[in-house]
Amino acid sequence: xxxxxxxxxxxxxxxxxxxxxxxxxxxxxxxxxxxxxxxxxxxxxxxxxxxxxxxxxxxxxxxxxxxxxxxxxxxxxxxxxxxxxxxxxxxxxxxxxxxxxxxxxxxxxxxxxxxxxxxxxxxxxxxx
Amino acid sequence: xxxxxxxxxxxxxxxxxxxxxxxxxxxxxxxxxxxxxxxxxxxxxxxxxxxxxxxxxxxxxxxxxxxxxxxxxxxxxxxxxxxxxxxxxxxxxxxxxxxxxxxxxxxxxxxx
Numbered sequence: 257x258x259x260x261x262x263x264x265x266x267x268x269x270x271x272x273x274x275x276x277x278x279x280x281x282x283x284x285x286x287x288x289x290x291x292x293x294x295x296x297x298x299x300x301x302x303x304x305x306x307x308x309x310x311x312x313x314x315x316x317x318x319x320x321x322x323x324x325x326x327x328x329x330x331x332x333x334x335x336x337x338x339x340x341x342x343x344x345x346x347x348x349x350x351x352x353x354x355x356x357x358x359x360x361x362x363x364x365x366x367x368x369x370x371x372x373x374x375x376x377x378x379x380x381x382x383x384x
Numbered sequence: 385x386x387x388x389x390x391x392x393x394x395x396x397x398x399x400x401x402x403x404x405x406x407x408x409x410x411x412x413x414x415x416x417x418x419x420x421x422x423x424x425x426x427x428x429x430x431x432x433x434x435x436x437x438x439x440x441x442x443x444x445x446x447x448x449x450x451x452x453x454x455x456x457x458x459x460x461x462x463x464x465x466x467x468x469x470x471x472x473x474x475x476x477x478x479x480x481x482x483x484x485x486x487x488x489x490x491x492x493x494x495x496x
Contacts, residue, residue, distance in 0.1 A: 302476065303433065303476055305487070318484040362419055364415070364421065371438035372435055373435050378432050
């Protein structure tokens with residue numbers, strides 16, 4: 257059974273870079289047709305999609321964050337990571353990693369349709 | 385960006401009674417092959433979200449059959465045929481037709 261676990265600093269200073277890692281257990285991030293996804297949630301608010309990385313290594317990002325965000329994967333450690341630069345208080349909140357399962361044969365314009373079936377418990381980041 | 389609008393914001397329900405949540409998108413989520421790129425997630429208190437419905441009407445593995453999704457184009461509905469106490473939480477619809485993937489603001493379901 258695949259499990260995801262976020263880790264990283266809970267406190268980041270303004271203007272610095274937020275770095276989080278998602279460790280995947282029970283399955284390999286380099287096998288199968290999956291996306292590996294980051295989503296965040298400001299305290300008491302809704303969900304915001306940050307971006308994803310495909311098994312092949314290709315990425316897509318939320319345009320509102322694109323200039324500041326990088327998602328990468330380390331297959332040797334079975335982890336994928338999020339880096340968000342130049343953070344402000346608006347970046348405070350819970351950060352979730354998730355696995356996206358591709359539905360065979362269902363393609364959207366620039367990527368494969370996928371649903372998020374496994375989520376990490378989330379980690380809270382405060383920018384202050 | 386595609387804007388997702390959910391209603392109501394809050395939904396008090398009586399156990400055993402049905403519940404309905406609506407989700408509207410700012411543009412059609414129907415693709416030419418007949419797929420609606422609309423998913424439903426439930427975030428129970430203190431937990432991460434969990435998948436309920438994908439591609440508009442497909443129940444995810446392990447999801448009780450009291451949950452059903454319907455709709456097409458821009459208007460979608462999540463129905464709970466008989467609400468149970470464990471169904472409380474915030475329900476989100478999400479579109480995956482276009483990047484960025486976007487969520488509705490959420491509907492909080494609570495027991496009366």
